[in-house]
Amino acid sequence: MINFNRVMAMVIRYTYNLRHSLDRLSDMFYWPLLDLLIWGVTGLYLAKLSANSSNYLFIILNGLIFWIIVWRAQYEINTNILAEIWDKNIVNIFVTPLNIYEWILSFMIFGLLKSLISVLFSALIAYLLYGFNILVYGPALILFFVSLMLTGWAFGFLVAGFVIRFGERIQTLAWGGIALIVPFSALYYPLSILPHWAQIVARFVPSSYVFEALREMLFTKQLAFDKLGISFGINILYLILGIAFFVFMFNKAKKLGIGRLI
Numbered sequence: 001m002i003n004f005n006r007v008m009a010m011v012i013r014y015t016y017n018l019r020h021s022l023d024r025l026s027d028m029f030y031w032p033l034l035d036l037l038i039w040g041v042t043g044l045y046l047a048k049l050s051a052n053s054s055n056y057l058f059i060i061l062n063g064l065i066f067w068i069i070v071w072r073a074q075y076e077i078n079t080n081i082l083a084e085i086w087d088k089n090i091v092n093i094f095v096t097p098l099n100i101y102e103w104i105l106s107f108m109i110f111g112l113l114k115s116l117i118s119v120l121f122s123a124l125i126a127y128l129l130y131g132f133n134i135l136v137y138g139p140a141l142i143l144f145f146v147s148l149m150l151t152g153w154a155f156g157f158l159v160a161g162f163v164i165r166f167g168e169r170i171q172t173l174a175w176g177g178i179a180l181i182v183p184f185s186a187l188y189y190p191l192s193i194l195p196h197w198a199q200i201v202a203r204f205v206p207s208s209y210v211f212e213a214l215r216e217m218l219f220t221k222q223l224a225f226d227k228l229g230i231s232f233g234i235n236i237l238y239l240i241l242g243i244a245f246f247v248f249m250f251n252k253a254k255k256l257g258i259g260r261l262i
Contacts, residue, residue, distance in 0.1 A: 002101055006097065006098050008109075014080055014110045024079075028114060032068055032118055033125060035064050036122060036125050040061060040129060043056050043057035043058075055219070057132070058218060059215065061130060061132045062214055062218060063188045064122070064126075065119060065126060066144065066210070066211065067185075069145060070149075070152040072119075073115055073148070073151070073153050074111075074156030076107060076110055076111035076115075077107045077156030077160050080110070082163060082171055082174055100250055108153055140217060140223050147207075147231045150206070150235035150239050152178070155242070157239070157242035158242045159173045159178075160246050161245040161250075164250050165250075184205040185205055185208050186208045186212055191208060206232075206234040209228065210227070213227040
């Protein structure tokens, strides 16, 4: 039975950590801003070399803004678990009545909130600097957002399973693990230009369907329900497996002694 008071208590805890941590505040705004400045200017340059002046720029901005959703969703799961290990607090958490599923839900809620803030900030900067308005997607924007959040959560819990089992030794996965699916997600290019073997891999990467659908809607104004449906189907399967793996590894860690992580 999930107690939402305990869930929100954990969300508030992570919010307090955010308020007192300059690096966590900066990664919500600094890196998205830097990416938009560097790659936005690159997109403007490429646009000048092309007869179609807006396509290059909008494709790049589209990829940058929507990838933040995936990255932020997985990042918050992994870094907050690592923070508990660094603070030697993970044992204290489970002295309380908090259960594993309430902990999982708190990660998801906190990641959702930070994703919304980062995406809204990035969208505002993209609009002010380059005239790119993500509201052109209309209500479909919600579907794209949810699907990409599911992708980030699924990958985040997969990595979190290894982190909770092996601790800081593999913390590099928390920072760069999600980058493994970037080439197969087709952020800035159609899947058709990938080698055949990479296209096969991309079929199992749910974010690839979302970014294909985003570009299709951007230029044709048609929503690819088939691509979105496939992305949701794969995402739900991966999320269930990811959470199950995390719970399994957490139980293994408990048998070995969670205290060894600190």
